[in-house]
Amino acid sequence: MGKLFGTDGVRGVAGKDLTCELALQIGRGTAAVLTSLDGHRPKILIGKDTRVSGDMLESTLAAGLCSVGADVELLGVIPTPGVAYLVRKYNADAGIMISASHNPMEFNGIKIFKGDGYKLPDEVENQIEAHVFNNCTDIRLAEGADIGRIKMCRTGVKDYVDFLQEHIDADLTGLKVLFDCANGASARVAQELFPRLGCECGFIGTQQDGVSVNDGCGSTHLETLEAAVKQGGYDCGIAFDGDADRCLACDENGAEIDGDKIIALVGTDMKERGRLDGNTVVVTVMSNLGFMKYMQSLGIETARTAVGDRYVLEEMRARGYAIGGEQSGHVIFLHHSTTGDGELTAGKLLKVLARKKAENGAKMSDLNAVYTKFPQVLINLTADKAQKEAYKEDEYIAGFIESQQQNLMGMGRVLVRVSGTEPKIRVMVEGEDQEAIKSSADRIADMIKQRILDK
Numbered sequence: 001m002g003k004l005f006g007t008d009g010v011r012g013v014a015g016k017d018l019t020c021e022l023a024l025q026i027g028r029g030t031a032a033v034l035t036s037l038d039g040h041r042p043k044i045l046i047g048k049d050t051r052v053s054g055d056m057l058e059s060t061l062a063a064g065l066c067s068v069g070a071d072v073e074l075l076g077v078i079p080t081p082g083v084a085y086l087v088r089k090y091n092a093d094a095g096i097m098i099s100a101s102h103n104p105m106e107f108n109g110i111k112i113f114k115g116d117g118y119k120l121p122d123e124v125e126n127q128i129e130a131h132v133f134n135n136c137t138d139i140r141l142a143e144g145a146d147i148g149r150i151k152m153c154r155t156g157v158k159d160y161v162d163f164l165q166e167h168i169d170a171d172l173t174g175l176k177v178l179f180d181c182a183n184g185a186s187a188r189v190a191q192e193l194f195p196r197l198g199c200e201c202g203f204i205g206t207q208q209d210g211v212s213v214n215d216g217c218g219s220t221h222l223e224t225l226e227a228a229v230k231q232g233g234y235d236c237g238i239a240f241d242g243d244a245d246r247c248l249a250c251d252e253n254g255a256e257i258d259g260d261k262i263i264a265l266v267g268t269d270m271k272e273r274g275r276l277d278g279n280t281v282v283v284t285v286m287s288n289l290g291f292m293k294y295m296q297s298l299g300i301e302t303a304r305t306a307v308g309d310r311y312v313l314e315e316m317r318a319r320g321y322a323i324g325g326e327q328s329g330h331v332i333f334l335h336h337s338t339t340g341d342g343e344l345t346a347g348k349l350l351k352v353l354a355r356k357k358a359e360n361g362a363k364m365s366d367l368n369a370v371y372t373k374f375p376q377v378l379i380n381l382t383a384d385k386a387q388k389e390a391y392k393e394d395e396y397i398a399g400f401i402e403s404q405q406q407n408l409m410g411m412g413r414v415l416v417r418v419s420g421t422e423p424k425i426r427v428m429v430e431g432e433d434q435e436a437i438k439s440s441a442d443r444i445a446d447m448i449k450q451r452i453l454d455k
Contacts, residue, residue, distance in 0.1 A: 004132060005125040007308040007420030009111030011100055014053030018108050020060040022132070026110055027064020029131035031148075032139045033124060034093050035069060045090065045153070047075040047083040048098040049185040049243045052210030053108045057098050061110070066148030067141050075156040077208065079185045079244035081341035082160040084117040088338075089159060091115070099185065099243035102220050102328075103422065105211050117338035119310060161192045167336040168347030172199035172354050178234045179346075180225040181205040182218025186244035189343060197347065199354075204228060214241065219248045219329050219342075226254035236353065236364040240342045245309075246329035247342035249349060251364035259329040260291040262349055265367055266331075267323050269352045271300060275322060275335070282315045282324025284308070285415055289430055294371035308420055309340050374412075375434040377441040379427040381448055388418045390452050391425055400447050404429070404440045412437055416444060425452075 004010055010026065012018040034042040044065050048054035054077075062072045073092070075083065080097045087095035093115050100107035112120045112128075120128075131139060142148065177199050181187040187206040194201050204224070205217040217224050219239040229237040229250055236257075237250045249257040263281050270276040280301040283291070287304065295302050303321065305311040309330040316324045316334050325331035330340035337344055356362035383391065391397065405414045412431020419426055425448060429441040 004129045007310060008101065009097075009109050009119075011103070011107060011109035011421060013106050014051070014057065014108040018053075018057065018110070020056060023057045023060040023110065024064040025132045025136050026128065027061040028068050028136045028139050028141075029128040030094065030096070030112060031065045031068035031070035032131055032136075033127045041148075042070040042093040043073065043091075044070050045073050045075055045083060045087055045092045045095040046098065047078040047080070047086075047095065047156070047185075049079075050077055050183060050187075050208045050210060050213050051098075051100070051105055051108050051242075054098050054210075057108060057110070061096060061098070062150050066150060068139055068148070069142035069146050070148045072148060072150045073153040074150065075153050077185050077188070078156050078160065079189060079341075079343065080111070081245055081337055081339050081344065082156065082185075082189065084113050084339045085160055085163055085337065086156055087113050087115060088117045089163075090153075097243065101243050101245065101421070102214055102218070102241040105213050105215065113339075118313070119339065157188055157192070161189055161196075164189070164193050164343055164347065165196055167344065168197065168351060170197055170347060170351035170354060172197045172350050174357065175199040175236075175350060175354055176202075176234050177350065178202040178204065178225065178229050178232060178237045180217055180219075180237065180239040181244075182214050182240050182242050183207045183209070183212040184214065184218065184240065184242035184244060186240040186343060189244070190240070193343060193347075197350075199350065202228075202232060202234065218242065219246055222248060222250060222256055226250045226256070230254045235357075236350075238346045238350075240346075241329070244342040245340040246326075246331070247346045248329045249346070249364075251368045253365050255365065255368055257349075257364070257368050259325050259327045259331060260287050260373075261368060261370070262329070262331055262345060263323060263325050264291055264294060264370060265352055266345075266348050267295075267300065268298060268370075269355075270323060271298070276300070277320055277322040280319070280321050282312050282321050284312060284326050286327045286428065288327065288376060289374040289413070290371050291373070307417060313339070374430050374432060375437060376428065376430040377438050379441050379445045381425045381427065381445060381453060382423055383418075383425045383453060384423055387452050388423075388425065391418065391448060394451060397447055397451060401444055404444055407440065408436065412440075414440065414444070416448075
Protein backbone atom coordinates (compact mmCIF):
# COMPACT_ATOMS: atom_id res chain seq x y z
CA MET A 1 0.00 0.00 0.00
CA GLY A 2 1.08 3.58 -0.56
CA LYS A 3 1.69 6.22 2.04
CA LEU A 4 -1.58 8.04 1.43
CA PHE A 5 -4.16 5.33 0.73
CA GLY A 6 -4.59 2.72 3.45
CA THR A 7 -6.62 -0.48 3.38
CA ASP A 8 -9.84 1.54 3.18
CA GLY A 9 -9.00 4.79 1.41
CA VAL A 10 -7.45 7.93 2.89
CA ARG A 11 -8.23 8.53 6.55
CA GLY A 12 -7.21 10.87 9.35
CA VAL A 13 -8.29 13.62 11.71
CA ALA A 14 -10.24 16.14 9.62
CA GLY A 15 -8.56 19.53 9.43
CA LYS A 16 -5.29 18.11 10.75
CA ASP A 17 -4.35 15.03 8.73
CA LEU A 18 -7.15 15.21 6.18
CA THR A 19 -7.06 18.89 5.25
CA CYS A 20 -8.90 20.95 2.65
CA GLU A 21 -5.66 21.21 0.69
CA LEU A 22 -5.24 17.44 0.63
CA ALA A 23 -8.89 16.88 -0.38
CA LEU A 24 -8.48 19.40 -3.22
CA GLN A 25 -5.43 17.54 -4.51
CA ILE A 26 -7.11 14.14 -4.20
CA GLY A 27 -9.95 15.54 -6.29
CA ARG A 28 -7.56 16.83 -8.92
CA GLY A 29 -5.53 13.62 -8.96
CA THR A 30 -8.67 11.49 -9.26
CA ALA A 31 -10.06 13.53 -12.16
CA ALA A 32 -6.68 13.53 -13.93
CA VAL A 33 -6.29 9.75 -13.69
CA LEU A 34 -9.85 9.06 -14.82
CA THR A 35 -9.60 11.51 -17.71
CA SER A 36 -6.32 9.98 -18.84
CA LEU A 37 -7.95 6.57 -19.17
CA ASP A 38 -9.96 7.48 -22.25
CA GLY A 39 -9.89 11.26 -22.56
CA HIS A 40 -13.60 11.93 -21.96
CA ARG A 41 -15.18 14.29 -19.42
CA PRO A 42 -15.69 12.26 -16.23
CA LYS A 43 -18.83 12.27 -14.09
CA ILE A 44 -18.09 11.76 -10.38
CA LEU A 45 -20.60 11.11 -7.58
CA ILE A 46 -19.86 12.27 -4.03
CA GLY A 47 -21.64 10.93 -0.94
CA LYS A 48 -20.94 11.56 2.74
CA ASP A 49 -21.96 10.52 6.22
CA THR A 50 -23.12 12.94 8.92
CA ARG A 51 -19.76 14.23 10.27
CA VAL A 52 -19.46 17.98 10.61
CA SER A 53 -16.32 17.92 8.45
CA GLY A 54 -18.18 16.26 5.58
CA ASP A 55 -19.42 19.54 4.09
CA MET A 56 -15.92 21.01 4.13
CA LEU A 57 -14.33 17.99 2.44
CA GLU A 58 -17.20 17.63 -0.03
CA SER A 59 -16.72 21.24 -1.16
CA THR A 60 -12.97 20.98 -1.62
CA LEU A 61 -13.12 17.57 -3.30
CA ALA A 62 -15.73 18.88 -5.72
CA ALA A 63 -13.62 21.97 -6.43
CA GLY A 64 -10.58 19.82 -7.17
CA LEU A 65 -12.56 17.56 -9.49
CA CYS A 66 -14.12 20.47 -11.38
CA SER A 67 -10.79 22.25 -11.73
CA VAL A 68 -9.54 19.38 -13.91
CA GLY A 69 -12.74 19.20 -15.95
CA ALA A 70 -14.86 16.58 -14.19
CA ASP A 71 -18.58 17.06 -13.55
CA VAL A 72 -19.78 16.33 -10.01
CA GLU A 73 -23.11 15.12 -8.66
CA LEU A 74 -23.61 15.50 -4.90
CA LEU A 75 -25.60 12.66 -3.34
CA GLY A 76 -25.70 14.19 0.12
CA VAL A 77 -25.86 11.93 3.20
CA ILE A 78 -26.01 8.31 2.06
CA PRO A 79 -24.40 4.99 3.12
CA THR A 80 -21.12 3.95 1.51
CA PRO A 81 -22.72 0.96 -0.28
CA GLY A 82 -25.28 3.38 -1.69
CA VAL A 83 -22.47 5.22 -3.50
CA ALA A 84 -21.09 1.90 -4.78
CA TYR A 85 -24.53 1.01 -6.19
CA LEU A 86 -25.43 4.41 -7.62
CA VAL A 87 -22.13 4.80 -9.48
CA ARG A 88 -23.28 1.87 -11.60
CA LYS A 89 -26.92 2.86 -11.88
CA TYR A 90 -26.08 6.42 -12.92
CA ASN A 91 -23.28 5.36 -15.31
CA ALA A 92 -20.75 7.53 -13.47
CA ASP A 93 -17.00 7.16 -13.90
CA ALA A 94 -16.36 7.03 -10.16
CA GLY A 95 -18.00 7.50 -6.79
CA ILE A 96 -16.35 9.07 -3.77
CA MET A 97 -17.51 8.49 -0.20
CA ILE A 98 -16.52 10.89 2.58
CA SER A 99 -16.58 8.92 5.82
CA ALA A 100 -14.39 7.45 8.53
CA SER A 101 -16.80 4.54 8.98
CA HIS A 102 -16.84 3.40 12.63
CA ASN A 103 -14.23 5.92 13.83
CA PRO A 104 -15.06 8.85 16.15
CA MET A 105 -16.45 12.11 14.81
CA GLU A 106 -13.13 13.97 14.57
CA PHE A 107 -11.87 11.49 11.96
CA ASN A 108 -12.94 11.48 8.35
CA GLY A 109 -11.90 9.67 5.20
CA ILE A 110 -12.11 9.48 1.44
CA LYS A 111 -12.73 6.22 -0.38
CA ILE A 112 -13.14 5.96 -4.13
CA PHE A 113 -15.14 3.48 -6.22
CA LYS A 114 -14.66 2.80 -9.92
CA GLY A 115 -17.51 2.97 -12.40
CA ASP A 116 -18.24 -0.73 -11.80
CA GLY A 117 -18.82 -0.14 -8.09
CA TYR A 118 -15.62 -1.76 -6.85
CA LYS A 119 -12.95 0.08 -4.89
CA LEU A 120 -10.00 1.38 -6.87
CA PRO A 121 -7.19 -1.12 -7.44
CA ASP A 122 -3.80 -0.37 -5.93
CA GLU A 123 -2.27 0.72 -9.22
CA VAL A 124 -4.90 3.42 -9.77
CA GLU A 125 -4.59 4.61 -6.16
CA ASN A 126 -0.84 4.82 -6.71
CA GLN A 127 -1.34 7.03 -9.77
CA ILE A 128 -3.56 9.41 -7.79
CA GLU A 129 -1.07 9.36 -4.96
CA ALA A 130 1.79 10.25 -7.29
CA HIS A 131 -0.10 13.37 -8.44
CA VAL A 132 -0.81 14.37 -4.84
CA PHE A 133 2.80 13.92 -3.74
CA ASN A 134 3.81 16.11 -6.68
CA ASN A 135 1.34 18.77 -5.46
CA CYS A 136 -0.60 18.16 -8.70
CA THR A 137 1.85 20.43 -10.56
CA ASP A 138 1.86 17.92 -13.42
CA ILE A 139 -1.89 18.26 -13.98
CA ARG A 140 -3.31 20.65 -16.57
CA LEU A 141 -6.14 22.66 -15.06
CA ALA A 142 -9.32 23.31 -17.02
CA GLU A 143 -10.27 26.75 -18.25
CA GLY A 144 -13.44 28.39 -19.51
CA ALA A 145 -16.17 26.02 -20.62
CA ASP A 146 -13.96 23.01 -19.83
CA ILE A 147 -14.30 23.60 -16.06
CA GLY A 148 -16.56 21.00 -14.47
CA ARG A 149 -20.04 21.62 -13.14
CA ILE A 150 -21.65 20.66 -9.82
CA LYS A 151 -25.27 19.64 -9.32
CA MET A 152 -27.32 18.06 -6.57
CA CYS A 153 -28.71 14.56 -7.08
CA ARG A 154 -32.01 14.24 -5.20
CA THR A 155 -32.97 10.70 -6.23
CA GLY A 156 -30.09 8.78 -4.67
CA VAL A 157 -31.67 7.64 -1.41
CA LYS A 158 -34.92 6.58 -3.11
CA ASP A 159 -33.09 4.62 -5.81
CA TYR A 160 -30.87 2.93 -3.23
CA VAL A 161 -33.83 1.98 -0.99
CA ASP A 162 -35.62 0.53 -4.04
CA PHE A 163 -32.52 -1.53 -4.82
CA LEU A 164 -32.32 -2.86 -1.25
CA GLN A 165 -35.99 -3.77 -1.13
CA GLU A 166 -35.70 -5.71 -4.39
CA HIS A 167 -32.58 -7.64 -3.42
CA ILE A 168 -33.56 -8.42 0.16
CA ASP A 169 -36.90 -9.67 -1.22
CA ALA A 170 -38.43 -10.45 2.18
CA ASP A 171 -41.68 -10.18 4.09
CA LEU A 172 -40.69 -9.40 7.67
CA THR A 173 -44.26 -9.17 8.98
CA GLY A 174 -44.41 -10.44 12.56
CA LEU A 175 -40.95 -9.22 13.56
CA LYS A 176 -40.39 -6.38 16.01
CA VAL A 177 -36.91 -4.95 15.46
CA LEU A 178 -34.95 -2.05 16.97
CA PHE A 179 -32.42 -0.35 14.68
CA ASP A 180 -29.45 1.73 15.93
CA CYS A 181 -28.37 4.02 13.09
CA ALA A 182 -25.23 5.31 14.88
CA ASN A 183 -26.30 8.91 14.26
CA GLY A 184 -24.86 8.27 10.82
CA ALA A 185 -25.65 7.74 7.17
CA SER A 186 -28.12 4.88 7.62
CA ALA A 187 -30.87 6.80 9.42
CA ARG A 188 -32.96 7.97 6.49
CA VAL A 189 -32.44 4.80 4.44
CA ALA A 190 -33.30 2.46 7.33
CA GLN A 191 -36.41 4.43 8.27
CA GLU A 192 -37.69 4.16 4.70
CA LEU A 193 -36.58 0.58 3.97
CA PHE A 194 -37.50 -1.65 6.90
CA PRO A 195 -41.11 -0.50 7.39
CA ARG A 196 -41.59 -1.29 3.68
CA LEU A 197 -40.46 -4.86 4.39
CA GLY A 198 -43.27 -5.28 6.91
CA CYS A 199 -41.58 -5.41 10.30
CA GLU A 200 -42.56 -3.33 13.30
CA CYS A 201 -39.62 -0.96 13.69
CA GLY A 202 -38.06 1.16 16.39
CA PHE A 203 -35.16 3.50 15.68
CA ILE A 204 -32.44 5.05 17.84
CA GLY A 205 -29.26 6.89 16.85
CA THR A 206 -30.97 8.97 14.18
CA GLN A 207 -29.48 12.40 15.00
CA GLN A 208 -27.66 14.16 12.18
CA ASP A 209 -26.05 16.96 14.20
CA GLY A 210 -22.54 16.43 12.83
CA VAL A 211 -20.91 15.50 16.13
CA SER A 212 -22.80 12.48 17.51
CA VAL A 213 -21.86 9.88 14.89
CA ASN A 214 -20.67 6.64 16.58
CA ASP A 215 -20.75 8.41 19.96
CA GLY A 216 -21.92 5.77 22.42
CA CYS A 217 -24.08 4.15 19.75
CA GLY A 218 -23.96 1.99 16.65
CA SER A 219 -21.99 -1.18 16.00
CA THR A 220 -19.02 -0.07 18.13
CA HIS A 221 -21.21 0.48 21.23
CA LEU A 222 -23.72 -2.35 21.21
CA GLU A 223 -24.52 -1.98 24.91
CA THR A 224 -26.98 0.86 24.14
CA LEU A 225 -28.93 -1.28 21.69
CA GLU A 226 -28.76 -4.42 23.83
CA ALA A 227 -30.33 -2.70 26.83
CA ALA A 228 -33.06 -1.07 24.71
CA VAL A 229 -33.96 -4.35 22.98
CA LYS A 230 -34.49 -6.15 26.30
CA GLN A 231 -36.44 -3.27 27.78
CA GLY A 232 -38.67 -2.84 24.73
CA GLY A 233 -39.47 -6.50 24.11
CA TYR A 234 -38.00 -6.58 20.60
CA ASP A 235 -37.26 -9.79 18.69
CA CYS A 236 -33.76 -8.52 18.02
CA GLY A 237 -31.67 -5.41 17.44
CA ILE A 238 -29.58 -4.25 14.48
CA ALA A 239 -26.70 -1.77 14.78
CA PHE A 240 -24.99 -0.01 11.88
CA ASP A 241 -21.75 1.96 11.90
CA GLY A 242 -21.35 5.56 10.73
CA ASP A 243 -21.42 4.86 7.00
CA ALA A 244 -23.55 1.69 7.19
CA ASP A 245 -21.18 -0.61 5.35
CA ARG A 246 -21.34 -2.99 8.30
CA CYS A 247 -23.86 -4.16 10.87
CA LEU A 248 -23.93 -6.22 14.03
CA ALA A 249 -26.97 -7.54 15.85
CA CYS A 250 -28.24 -8.78 19.19
CA ASP A 251 -30.93 -11.28 20.11
CA GLU A 252 -34.03 -10.63 22.23
CA ASN A 253 -31.95 -11.16 25.38
CA GLY A 254 -29.37 -8.57 24.34
CA ALA A 255 -26.67 -11.13 23.47
CA GLU A 256 -24.34 -10.01 20.67
CA ILE A 257 -24.43 -11.50 17.18
CA ASP A 258 -21.17 -10.64 15.42
CA GLY A 259 -20.15 -10.87 11.78
CA ASP A 260 -19.02 -14.48 12.13
CA LYS A 261 -22.43 -15.49 13.46
CA ILE A 262 -24.25 -13.55 10.73
CA ILE A 263 -22.15 -15.23 8.03
CA ALA A 264 -22.77 -18.64 9.64
CA LEU A 265 -26.54 -18.14 9.77
CA VAL A 266 -27.01 -16.61 6.34
CA GLY A 267 -24.38 -18.84 4.72
CA THR A 268 -26.09 -21.95 6.06
CA ASP A 269 -29.43 -20.70 4.72
CA MET A 270 -27.81 -20.07 1.32
CA LYS A 271 -26.43 -23.62 1.30
CA GLU A 272 -29.88 -25.04 2.07
CA ARG A 273 -31.32 -23.10 -0.88
CA GLY A 274 -28.49 -23.99 -3.29
CA ARG A 275 -27.14 -20.43 -3.37
CA LEU A 276 -23.76 -20.95 -1.66
CA ASP A 277 -21.44 -20.82 -4.66
CA GLY A 278 -18.44 -23.08 -4.26
CA ASN A 279 -19.87 -24.35 -0.95
CA THR A 280 -17.54 -21.80 0.64
CA VAL A 281 -17.71 -18.73 2.86
CA VAL A 282 -14.82 -16.24 2.96
CA VAL A 283 -13.66 -14.83 6.29
CA THR A 284 -10.48 -13.31 7.72
CA VAL A 285 -7.85 -14.62 10.10
CA MET A 286 -9.78 -12.92 12.93
CA SER A 287 -12.72 -15.30 12.65
CA ASN A 288 -13.34 -17.33 15.77
CA LEU A 289 -12.26 -20.96 16.01
CA GLY A 290 -15.79 -21.83 17.13
CA PHE A 291 -17.06 -20.51 13.80
CA MET A 292 -14.48 -22.53 11.88
CA LYS A 293 -15.43 -25.76 13.64
CA TYR A 294 -19.14 -25.13 13.10
CA MET A 295 -18.68 -24.58 9.37
CA GLN A 296 -16.63 -27.75 9.19
CA SER A 297 -19.40 -29.70 10.95
CA LEU A 298 -21.86 -28.58 8.25
CA GLY A 299 -19.54 -29.49 5.41
CA ILE A 300 -19.05 -25.85 4.42
CA GLU A 301 -15.57 -24.81 3.35
CA THR A 302 -13.94 -21.64 4.69
CA ALA A 303 -11.41 -19.49 2.87
CA ARG A 304 -9.40 -17.16 5.14
CA THR A 305 -7.78 -13.88 4.14
CA ALA A 306 -5.86 -11.04 5.74
CA VAL A 307 -7.92 -8.57 7.78
CA GLY A 308 -9.75 -6.06 5.59
CA ASP A 309 -12.89 -6.30 3.50
CA ARG A 310 -10.92 -5.55 0.33
CA TYR A 311 -9.00 -8.83 0.79
CA VAL A 312 -12.22 -10.74 1.42
CA LEU A 313 -13.67 -9.25 -1.76
CA GLU A 314 -10.57 -10.10 -3.79
CA GLU A 315 -10.86 -13.75 -2.77
CA MET A 316 -14.58 -13.82 -3.51
CA ARG A 317 -14.14 -12.34 -6.97
CA ALA A 318 -11.18 -14.55 -7.82
CA ARG A 319 -12.98 -17.76 -6.82
CA GLY A 320 -16.59 -16.82 -7.51
CA TYR A 321 -17.80 -17.15 -3.92
CA ALA A 322 -21.15 -15.62 -2.93
CA ILE A 323 -20.72 -14.54 0.71
CA GLY A 324 -17.82 -13.34 2.81
CA GLY A 325 -16.98 -10.86 5.50
CA GLU A 326 -15.40 -9.93 8.78
CA GLN A 327 -16.11 -10.49 12.45
CA SER A 328 -16.62 -6.72 12.72
CA GLY A 329 -19.78 -6.91 10.61
CA HIS A 330 -18.60 -6.18 7.06
CA VAL A 331 -20.52 -8.75 5.02
CA ILE A 332 -20.43 -8.90 1.23
CA PHE A 333 -23.10 -10.57 -0.91
CA LEU A 334 -21.53 -10.80 -4.34
CA HIS A 335 -24.83 -11.79 -5.97
CA HIS A 336 -26.14 -8.35 -5.08
CA SER A 337 -23.42 -5.86 -4.16
CA THR A 338 -19.81 -4.88 -4.82
CA THR A 339 -18.97 -3.94 -1.23
CA GLY A 340 -20.02 -4.57 2.36
CA ASP A 341 -23.58 -3.36 2.95
CA GLY A 342 -24.97 -3.15 6.47
CA GLU A 343 -28.61 -2.69 5.52
CA LEU A 344 -28.52 -5.48 2.94
CA THR A 345 -26.90 -7.71 5.56
CA ALA A 346 -29.52 -6.80 8.14
CA GLY A 347 -32.28 -7.59 5.67
CA LYS A 348 -30.80 -10.98 4.84
CA LEU A 349 -30.39 -11.88 8.54
CA LEU A 350 -33.93 -10.77 9.39
CA LYS A 351 -35.21 -12.78 6.42
CA VAL A 352 -33.68 -15.92 7.95
CA LEU A 353 -35.21 -15.10 11.33
CA ALA A 354 -38.66 -14.47 9.80
CA ARG A 355 -38.54 -17.81 7.98
CA LYS A 356 -37.41 -19.78 11.05
CA LYS A 357 -40.00 -18.06 13.25
CA ALA A 358 -42.75 -18.95 10.79
CA GLU A 359 -41.55 -22.56 10.47
CA ASN A 360 -41.07 -23.48 14.13
CA GLY A 361 -41.42 -20.39 16.30
CA ALA A 362 -37.66 -19.92 16.59
CA LYS A 363 -36.32 -16.85 18.37
CA MET A 364 -33.15 -14.96 17.50
CA SER A 365 -31.55 -16.46 20.64
CA ASP A 366 -32.10 -19.92 19.12
CA LEU A 367 -30.23 -18.82 15.99
CA ASN A 368 -27.54 -17.20 18.12
CA ALA A 369 -26.90 -20.51 19.90
CA VAL A 370 -25.85 -22.42 16.78
CA TYR A 371 -22.24 -22.55 18.00
CA THR A 372 -20.19 -21.49 21.01
CA LYS A 373 -17.42 -18.99 20.49
CA PHE A 374 -13.96 -19.79 21.78
CA PRO A 375 -12.81 -17.28 24.42
CA GLN A 376 -10.91 -14.42 22.82
CA VAL A 377 -8.87 -11.61 24.36
CA LEU A 378 -8.29 -8.47 22.29
CA ILE A 379 -6.00 -5.65 23.44
CA ASN A 380 -5.78 -2.46 21.38
CA LEU A 381 -2.56 -0.50 21.82
CA THR A 382 -2.42 3.09 20.60
CA ALA A 383 0.47 3.53 18.16
CA ASP A 384 1.41 6.22 15.66
CA LYS A 385 2.80 5.53 12.19
CA ALA A 386 6.43 5.44 13.33
CA GLN A 387 5.62 3.07 16.18
CA LYS A 388 3.73 0.78 13.83
CA GLU A 389 6.77 0.59 11.56
CA ALA A 390 9.07 -0.03 14.52
CA TYR A 391 6.86 -2.91 15.62
CA LYS A 392 7.00 -4.50 12.16
CA GLU A 393 10.81 -4.40 12.17
CA ASP A 394 11.38 -5.68 15.71
CA GLU A 395 12.57 -9.29 15.40
CA TYR A 396 12.73 -9.77 19.16
CA ILE A 397 9.00 -9.10 19.49
CA ALA A 398 8.31 -11.44 16.57
CA GLY A 399 10.19 -14.21 18.35
CA PHE A 400 8.41 -13.50 21.62
CA ILE A 401 5.02 -13.74 19.92
CA GLU A 402 6.00 -17.06 18.37
CA SER A 403 6.99 -18.37 21.82
CA GLN A 404 3.56 -17.41 23.17
CA GLN A 405 1.92 -19.30 20.32
CA GLN A 406 3.96 -22.38 21.18
CA ASN A 407 3.00 -22.07 24.86
CA LEU A 408 -0.64 -22.59 23.93
CA MET A 409 0.36 -26.08 22.70
CA GLY A 410 -2.15 -26.23 19.87
CA MET A 411 -5.07 -25.20 22.11
CA GLY A 412 -5.32 -21.66 20.75
CA ARG A 413 -3.76 -19.07 18.51
CA VAL A 414 -2.07 -15.66 18.63
CA LEU A 415 -2.59 -12.88 16.11
CA VAL A 416 -0.89 -9.48 16.41
CA ARG A 417 -1.45 -6.97 13.64
CA VAL A 418 -1.19 -3.32 12.75
CA SER A 419 -4.56 -1.72 12.04
CA GLY A 420 -4.96 -0.30 8.55
CA THR A 421 -7.72 2.12 9.55
CA GLU A 422 -6.84 3.27 13.09
CA PRO A 423 -3.69 4.24 15.04
CA LYS A 424 -3.63 0.85 16.75
CA ILE A 425 -1.62 -2.33 17.17
CA ARG A 426 -4.09 -5.12 17.94
CA VAL A 427 -3.15 -8.13 20.09
CA MET A 428 -5.58 -11.05 19.83
CA VAL A 429 -5.21 -14.38 21.62
CA GLU A 430 -7.86 -17.08 21.33
CA GLY A 431 -8.22 -20.49 22.92
CA GLU A 432 -10.13 -22.78 25.24
CA ASP A 433 -8.44 -21.64 28.50
CA GLN A 434 -9.52 -18.08 29.38
CA GLU A 435 -6.82 -17.60 32.01
CA ALA A 436 -4.05 -18.83 29.70
CA ILE A 437 -5.01 -16.63 26.77
CA LYS A 438 -5.42 -13.53 28.95
CA SER A 439 -1.99 -14.08 30.44
CA SER A 440 -0.48 -14.53 26.99
CA ALA A 441 -2.16 -11.41 25.60
CA ASP A 442 -1.01 -9.33 28.58
CA ARG A 443 2.58 -10.51 28.19
CA ILE A 444 2.64 -9.65 24.49
CA ALA A 445 1.09 -6.24 25.09
CA ASP A 446 3.59 -5.49 27.86
CA MET A 447 6.48 -6.47 25.61
CA ILE A 448 5.27 -4.16 22.81
CA LYS A 449 4.87 -1.32 25.32
CA GLN A 450 8.39 -1.80 26.72
CA ARG A 451 10.16 -2.03 23.39
CA ILE A 452 8.09 0.31 21.22
CA LEU A 453 5.41 2.42 22.87
CA ASP A 454 7.04 3.60 26.09
CA LYS A 455 10.32 4.75 24.53
